[in-house]
Amino acid sequence: MSEPVQAAGLYVHVPFCERKCPYCSFFSIAEGGNRELQQRYVRAARIQMERLAAGAGEEEISRPRTVDTIFFGGGTPAVLPVHLLADLLSTSLELFDTPGESLEVSLEVNPGTVDRDDLLSLRRAGFNRISIGVQSLDDGELRRLGRIHDRAQAEQTVTWARQAGFSNLSLDLMFGLPGQDLCSWRRTLEQALALKPDHLSIYELTLEENTSFYLRARQGDLHLPPEEIICEMMEWTQEQTAAAGLRRYEISNYARPGVACRHNLKYWDNSSYIGIGPGAVSFLANTRMAAIEDVAAYCRLLLDGGTGDGWRRVWVDSETLDRQGRFRETVIMGLRLVRGVSRTRLQERFGLDIETFYGPVLERLREAGLVEWAGEYLRLTPAGLRLANTVMAELV
CATH class of the missing domain: 1.10.10.920 (Arc Repressor Mutant, subunit A)
Incomplete structure (x- = not known):
């Protein structure tokens, strides 16, 4: 039984970070200042977009020519210079059909990686939804998380984003952190709500294999809040977000009416999406394809073999679902x-x-x-x- 072809989501994975956070298992590399590699990545990503948008003669990947959401995630996309982010967005808008003004274009940024001028330029480039990786508003917790920013920088980034014209603004927060108690979580959530976000993504810390936190926990060197405190944090979160007019619409996500993240809804609805970049996953015509988690190899395959079959070989894993x-x-x-x-x-x-x-x-x-x-x-x-x-x- 075939499903009707619908607009896909376009995900652009920017795999660079200033530093690798000790809890993060997403594919990224701490090469925030490597401009040569970043430029190669952008050229390679453009080729991958071009081949996918053209279909390259493959019926199963030529179907979703229309995208109605675009999401730049990572990594930390904003470690790329603004002109490179704008170039990637411009390429995607040229290659794919979009619904015009209703197109949702999201960008993840971290405090400490952008300033007011950057945000103004990004808004002018066409990004209209911003997700700010605050994680905590407690400076001690931020240090333990390995973040490069403090509370003041987080609040300043929100102010700059509003001044730049971002009317759809999301904050990422985490709870269940090392050294965190109910009082500190309450302070963080209250301070975050005072910033009047349109959307909140609130995640409980999970210990993922092959992360520093996971290894420390196994060695008995990482102490997390007990389960009863976690439950109290969750109950408090539900009460306070509802009181602030943010409706819970997904396990970890809360939004004002009409601003649920439409791109992420594609994942939860099991709809089609196109992944660009090393480590990115695509789901097209019932087939899930994962790209190689190696920035240098990704660039080499596309830049040296993009006109042949190199662009196909960036996919190192695929599964077709019945x-x-x-x-x-x-x-x-x-x-x-x-x-x-x-x-x-x-x-x-x-x-x-x-x-x-x-x-x-x-x-x-x-x-x-x-x-x-x-x-x-x-x-x-x-x-x-x-x-x-x-x-x-x-x-x-």
Whole structure:
């Protein structure tokens, strides 16, 4: 059963950072000042965009010529000079069809990597949504996280972004940090809400393998808040964001009405997206493709072999999902959304009924108070939202 072709999201992975944070498992390299490598990366990314936009004779990747969201993530995209970011955005707008003024163009920045003039230039270049990696507004916590900024710089960056004309502004925050208690989290959240963001992404710290924090925790050298404090932090977060007019729409995301991140909704709806850059993932025509996590090799393949088959060889892993695999992924990703997944929509997309497909597994989760029906939507209960990983594991 084929799905109708819809506009895709375009994700541009900028893999450079000033330094590698001790908790981060995303692919990036601490080469923030390597201008030669950055310029090679931009040239390579342009070639990859050109080949994908042209379809290169491959039907399965030529379908999504229209994109209605663009997201520059990383890494830290803003370590690239502004003119290089503007060049990449301009290339994407030239190569892909877009819906004009309704196009959402997001950029991740970190305090300490941009100033007011940079933000003015980025806004003029066409970026209209900004996500600022604040993480904490406690200077001690920021030092322990290995961040290059302090509270004052974070607040200044928000002010500059507003002055530059960003009317869609998101902040990233983290809780459950080393040395953090309920009082310090309350202060950070209150101070963040006082900045009047349009969107908040609030993540509990998770210890990912191959990170410094993971190794320290295994050695007994990293002390995190106990589970009962984590639960209190989550409850406080829900109360305060709601009071501030930010509606929780996904496990970790809160937004004012009308400004949920439309690009990320594509992931949660299991829609098509195009990934540009080393380490970026694409999901097209039911096939997921991951690019090589090596900046130098990525550039070499595209710059030296881009006119041949080098652009294809940047993909080092691919998986084509059958109908049941797509169905499972759509259910699991969709349950991250507070609204849940539509039984009717799933039936239309896949010809499968969720209750019949999961049978006793779904009934067990319902009896355990982790999922519930709200009309045609299956959604996580408040308890299910707290234990989302447990629920998802049952549905794989």
